[in-house]
Amino acid sequence: MCIHVAVADDLPDIVVWDPNEVSILVARGSHLLEVVRELHALLTVDLGAPGGTGYTLLCFCGARLELPAELIGHPVTAQAC
Numbered sequence: 188m189c190i191h192v193a194v195a196d197d198l199p200d201i202v203v204w205d206p207n208e209v210s211i212l213v214a215r216g217s218h219l220l221e222v223v224r225e226l227h228a229l230l231t232v233d234l235g236a237p238g239g240t241g242y243t244l245l246c247f248c249g250a251r252l253e254l255p256a257e258l259i260g261h262p263v264t265a266q267a268c
Contacts, residue, residue, distance in 0.1 A: 189246045190234075192226070194257050201225045204233065213258060222258065 191210040195203075198214040202225035205212060211229065213222050226244050230236035236247040244252040 189248060189250050190230075190252060192252060192254055192258075194255050202229055204229055213255070215257075217258075219259060222254075226252070 189209075191208070193210055193212055194215050195212040196215050198212055201214050201217045201221055203212045203214075211226065213226075223242055223244070227239070230244060230247070230252070231238055234247045237245045237249060239245040239251075244254075246252050
């Protein structure tokens with residue numbers, strides 16, 4: 188099962204891992220570059236995901252992690268593991 192990324196209000200940090208839902212919550216209104224840095228660190232250091240290249244974020248299963256359209260400003264196509 189791939190990780191799902193969602194945008195949420197009132198989070199204690201920019202990026203929050205929710206292991207019960209296998210999801211990552213991103214604070215609404217966060218700057219995209221900060222979000223990508225935080226996500227990359229969480230995925231690679233904490234969850235053992237492969238590093239990816241550039242702005243590509245990879246799930247621990249190796250699939251490309253898609254960001255919510257709300258966060259990046261245009262629609263994206265979700266990919267399943």
